[in-house]
Each structure stands twice: as C-alpha cells, then as structure tokens.
Amino acid sequence: AQSVTQPDIHITVSEGASLELRCNYSYGATPYLFWYVQSPGQGLQLLLKYFSGDTLVQGIKGFEAEFKRSQSSFNLRKPSVHWSDAAEYFCAVGGSGNTGKLIFGQGTTLQVKP
C-alpha cells in the first residue's frame, strides 16, 4: 500500500540554523512527490515538487529537496531558517492511477527559536 512517513512530529531549530525535514514513502512506481507548508489557520501552499529528472529540486522560500530512490526518501532542506518558516510541513505522494489524489504524511511542526 502507498504510504508516506514523516518520522519527526516536532522539530525546533534556532533562527539561522540549517534545517532538514525527513520524508519516507512507499510506492510501487516512480512517485510524484510534493512538500507543502501550512501556516496556522491557513490552507496548504506548495513548496516544491518532484516528477522526474534532476533529483535535487528547488522550491520557493529557499527550500530544496532531494529524491533518493534507493532510500525511498524525499527530505526537505533549508540552509538558514527564518522565524517566518515556523509552520507545519507535509510531504505527499501522488496516488496511483490518474486520479489527482494525494497521500500525505502526518506532518512535521517546525518551531524556530530566536
């Protein structure tokens, strides 16, 4: 069965420090992978996506993610975190078949210390 796991429920980093959020997926074929961010009380905004090609993808707000097929991972990174990055982050994989539906991980809440 398709699934997405985000092992870290809550992460705290200091402003200016680097960040890595982990995402592991289970999917039989080549996955379509996404990272979304959700600020409190808001909807979800796409940070970046991977469909094929270069395994290092760049997104908005200075985020990047690397697809590693051998590890079934799609970890999100940022070299220097800003206080405004505090939010909940979701990794998702496009479901099987041509349906448009997504399978989400449980989410990781990022807290940024001044």
Next chain:
Amino acid sequence: NAGVTQTPKFQVLKTGQSMTLQCAQDMNHEYMSWYRQDPGMGLRLIHYSVGAGITDQGEVPNGYNVSRSTTEDFPLRLLSAAPSQTSVYFCASNQNRGTEAFFGQGTRLTVV
C-alpha cells in the same frame, strides 16, 4: 483568479444535523478532492472526483456524500453529523496526477 473557494470557514453543528460544505474552483481543473485534517494524522482523503459526474471514495468516506454535477463545484455533504466528524476540511483541485494540488482555506467544523 480566486483559485479554490470553500464556504463556510467555520461551522458548529449539533449531533444528527446535516449540512453541505461548498467547494468551487475557477481553474477548469478536472480533479477535485476532499480531505480532513486531524492532529497527528496529516490529511486523509474522504472523496475525490476525476471529472463531472465521476466520484469515488477515498480513505475515510463513511458519513460523507459527494456529487460533481459541474467541473467547478464539488460539495461535501454530512448526512448526520457526529462528534467524530469534528475536523478541518480541505477541498483541493488539480489538473491531473502529475501536477500540484491547489487547496482552499479550509472549513473548521465542530460537532457538539
């Protein structure tokens, strides 16, 4: 360009009441979905549609109905609200499997 619009933003229901959450998109997307978000569980798919007149069940469909009479609209109906349906509901649309999903701002529903 409004994107995906959900109404209402907040709703309180009594157990047993019914209601419809509205979702409309103006991007001419074929695919639309409803998710519910609960703490620690991410977003779980309730129902989805791959085009007007075509709907299917997702991971947690019980207690919910949908229909898709037009490309633009995808309402979610709660038949008889239960406290377990207290959640935040998100509607999303996308062009196809390989494109990003656009989300509405969500509806926070409380069932008492």
